Amino acid sequence: MEEDEDDHHRRQKVSHSLRIMEAVGQIAKLRRAANIGKRKERRGKDLLEDYFIPNIVFRDHVFRRRLRMQRSLFDKIMSAVCNHDPYFVQKDDAFHVLGLLPEQKITAAL
Incomplete structure (x- = not known):
């Protein structure tokens, strides 16, 4: 008992x-934290408009000051890196949304 x-x-x-x-x-x-809209498309477009398209916002001396190299060297590096590693090439994700631009990835890596 x-x-x-x-x-x-x-x-x-x-x-x-x-x-x-x-x-x-x-x-x-x-x-889980809420998804944050990172606006990666807009930021990629801004980067291209600022430094890489024909009617750029910032001139060569600003590019050189910010990235510590000439634009032609950056282009050579980008070309070589994209040919060597497919990570740096822009691809679709599972939802068929384009990922980051190669310029964005390489700029972040530098």
């Missing part, structure tokens, strides 16, 4: 502990 009481008491303790752990788990439940 005493064993039954001890067993019952033990089950109540475990049950109480489980309820406390579940309550704490609900309070401290990790939540």
Whole structure:
């Protein structure tokens, strides 16, 4: 009879502990952060307009000051890196959305 009481008491303790752990788990439940719109397409377009298309915003001396190289050297590096490693080539993702431009990836890597 005493064993039954001890067993019952033990089950109540475990049950109480489980309820406390579940309550704490609900309070401290990790939540996934909301997706942040990174506007990568707009930023890539801005980078191209600023430095790489014929009607650029910033001239060669600004490009050289910011990236520490001439644009022609950057173009050679970009060409060589894109030919060597397919990571740097712009591709579609699973949702058929274009990824980052090679200029964005290489600028970030530099």
